[in-house]
Amino acid sequence: MSYPTDELLALASETRATILQRLEAGPRTVGEIAQGLPVSRPAISQHLRILEQAKLVTEEYQGTRHIYRIDPTGLATLRTWLDRFWTRSLDAFAAEVERQNQTPHPSHAKQRRASRP
Amino acid sequence: MSYPTDELLALASETRATILQRLEAGPRTVGEIAQGLPVSRPAISQHLRILEQAKLVTEEYQGTRHIYRIDPTGLATLRTWLDRFWTRSLDAFAAEVERQNQTPHPSHAKQRRASRP
DNA sequence: CTTATTGGTAAGTTTTAACTTACCATTGGG
DNA sequence: CCCAATGGTAAGTTAAAACTTACCAATAAG
Numbered sequence: 001m002s003y004p005t006d007e008l009l010a011l012a013s014e015t016r017a018t019i020l021q022r023l024e025a026g027p028r029t030v031g032e033i034a035q036g037l038p039v040s041r042p043a044i045s046q047h048l049r050i051l052e053q054a055k056l057v058t059e060e061y062q063g064t065r066h067i068y069r070i071d072p073t074g075l076a077t078l079r080t081w082l083d084r085f086w087t088r089s090l091d092a093f094a095a096e097v098e099r100q101n102q103t104p105h106p107s108h109a110k111q112r113r114a115s116r117p
Numbered sequence: 118m119s120y121p122t123d124e125l126l127a128l129a130s131e132t133r134a135t136i137l138q139r140l141e142a143g144p145r146t147v148g149e150i151a152q153g154l155p156v157s158r159p160a161i162s163q164h165l166r167i168l169e170q171a172k173l174v175t176e177e178y179q180g181t182r183h184i185y186r187i188d189p190t191g192l193a194t195l196r197t198w199l200d201r202f203w204t205r206s207l208d209a210f211a212a213e214v215e216r217q218n219q220t221p222h223p224s225h226a227k228q229r230r231a232s233r234p
Numbered sequence: 235c236t237t238a239t240t241g242g243t244a245a246g247t248t249t250t251a252a253c254t255t256a257c258c259a260t261t262g263g264g
Numbered sequence: 265c266c267c268a269a270t271g272g273t274a275a276g277t278t279a280a281a282a283c284t285t286a287c288c289a290a291t292a293a294g
Contacts, residue, residue: 008129015282017120020202024209030241043283045242064240064291069213070206079203082196089187092141096186132252147271160253162272181261181270 007078010054015039016047020070023057027069124195127171132156133164137187140174144186 010016015037022033034044048068051057055074060067127133132154139150151161165185168174172191177184 003131003134005129005131005134008125012122012125012129013282014120014122017122024205026209026213031239034241039282040284041241042243042285046282049242066241070209072203072206072210075199075203075206079199082192082199086189086192086196088141089189089192092143092187096143126251130252148269151271156252157254158271159255159273163252166272183271 001081001084004078004081006054007056007074010050010056010074011078013047015043016051019044019047019051020056023068023070027060027067029065029067033068118198118201121195121198123171124173124191127167127173127191128195130164132160133168136161136164136168137173140185140187144177144184146182146184150185 011020018037019033022028030041030044030048033048034041037044048057048059052059052068055071055077057068058071060069128137135154136150139145147158147161147165150165151158154161165174165176169176169185172188172194174185175188177186
């Protein structure tokens with residue numbers, strides 16, 4: 001699977017996190033979402049576009065209102081990718097522990113750059 | 118749980134994705150990681166700092182070499198959060214489907230702004 | 235038809251992230 | 265001690281994201 005750039009980028013924003021949080025309570029119009037947030041409504045529209053492209057929300061038109069709701073699709077993509085990444089990482093981690101056990105460990109410290117006058 | 122901003126931001130970068138991909142094959146020094154990548158070594162150092170702060174990699178000092186490896190901690194944080202978010206979203210989604218079934222649906226279209234002359 | 239409501243888009247600005255060059259600290263080896 | 269190797273940090277630049285104001289299109293309601 002390719003790297004889920006769109007989904008990760010969409011989620012890596014406090015403002016969009018807040019938007020999603022509001023949508024967890026149910027479908028909302030743009031005005032309702034923007035209500036009380038510290039950014040302008042056009043900004044919200046732009047964030048919604050990004051969330052929509054990442055398939056994290058869907059848009060429905062009811063007359064002049066645009067209703068947004070959470071779309072599980074993007075989350076599913078992310079979950080699948082994260083699970084695979086998780087598995088591969090744990091494998092790599094375990095393999096390294098294995099390698100470590102076959103050689104005497106050199107005992108590490110972690111400090112540096114304490115330049116004294 | 119608080120929103121995993123650090124982890125998401127750290128992962129939402131092609132360059133850092135490449136770095137992690139290299140580390141999946143096992144521990145690497147900074148030089149090895151930077152080898153062949155289209156950005157300078159200092160840039161890699163900066164990316165590694167971000168990955169480290171997100172607990173996605175660990176750093177170990179062996180003399181003048183700095184060895185980096187994947188750290189499952191950040192991934193675990195992300196997994197936990199994503200699972201909860203997933204559950205809540207599915208719940209919200211299901212609740213909405215339920216609500217939808219109790220009222221006659223108004224049949225939606227999705228197109229707009231096709232202004233003709 | 236006229237007017238109000240709702241919200242998308244354009245264009246420009248500001249803020250933040252990514253990257254570069256220059257430099258220096260630490261370690262290892264002669 | 266001297267020099268090479270390794271890589272972190274500072275300061276500045278470039279590129280990208282986030283946000284603003286201004287404007288307009290579509291629908292609803294009178």
